[in-house]
Amino acid sequence: MNVISDWSSYFPDLLEGLLVSVQLAAISLGLGIPLGLVLAIANGSGGRVARAGAIVLVEIGRGMPALVMLQIVYFGLPDLGLSFGSFVSAAVALTLTSAAYTSEIIRGGLQSVPAGEVEAAEALNMARLDILRFIVIPQGMRVAVPSLMGFSILIFQATALAYTIALPELLATAYSIGSSTFRYMSVLVLAGLMYLAITIPMSFLTERVEMRLSRHL
């Protein structure tokens, strides 16, 4: 058997795995980024307690490897009476990691909004929530977009870690094909190319967006 016929027989299974990876990344980011925004706001303009809480959560979330987070949620939480399936566990772990990282990215974005704009809004007697909603968040999030896209690529790659908790995503599918055919190289390279099929276009898109957003600077 040559590589091409190998690959065409692996491809349908791997495609299903890729779909699981993409879903996992989408859910983790869809929940993680809003959570990151909340943490960023708590850190930037909350009271002292909210601020300290946010900083501790972010440092823990960023300091702990995603793989460790995954093991804690999947193998550890059942000890406390919380058991999830492998997909939910992976989504919980990656959401927490995303929230911690994106909150720092978003905080940087929010800080880039000129203080004068906030002062002007205060002078107009706008409510604090309205200042955030209409002035700081729309402008700050725009600045954060390229970094958030770059981070999204990393989270998509991190879905491969869910292989360790038996989630049938792309890597797990490739590995199980490899262990039954003993042709690891061929199936793993195909899996790698399928990851690239997502990450390379995303990284070009990120670069384009970055150039577009910074063209008036």
Added chain:
Amino acid sequence: MTPEVLLSILRGLPTTLLLTFGALALGAVGGIPLVLLRRSPWAITRIPARLLIEVLRGIPPIVWLFIIFFGLAPMGIRLSPLTAGILGMGVISAAYLAEIYRGGLAAVNRGQYEASMALGMSSPDMMSRIIGPQVVRVSIPAAATYGIGLLKDSSIAFTIGVNEMLYFANVESRSEADAIGPFLTAGAVYVVLSVLSAWGSRTLDARLQKRVAR
């Protein structure tokens, strides 16, 4: 979190550090030719270098480790898990560091190049004595951030059986009645290490920045 579990996990710390620094060293050296090719005036070297960097960065690290560890074995290249881990994380680091160096090269003031040329320095001389040292200084914060990320990513090597910290946490969690404690302990060690190294890199950076021309 018991002291015995902590001690057991710390047995993996030397391997975690070896993996991190080994890969970082490999990447720091490997990134130099990559960035030089990436910035070369000839498309024939520039495009393949760019492609290589994208491929190295675009495939998840765990997939690279599997390709090197499981994929090469049937071809007669049998590496120990630790060697495969260092090699895999090292080539990925080379790609990331090449991009960091590229940013550093762009940050060095143009006048530095012009002044070196005006003094009649050869190109290798200019790079190694004037530009290079400044690039290193400018690149330190980004490289340190990457290194801290690498410290955490090194836990991935556990999946190919490298006996680093997560490996021992996993062993403890299987053997004890307590499944969550060992992982939380390992997580806490990583948090402490990354907070400490972030502080260390800020201090180092503050000292090195004094010697960069702006």
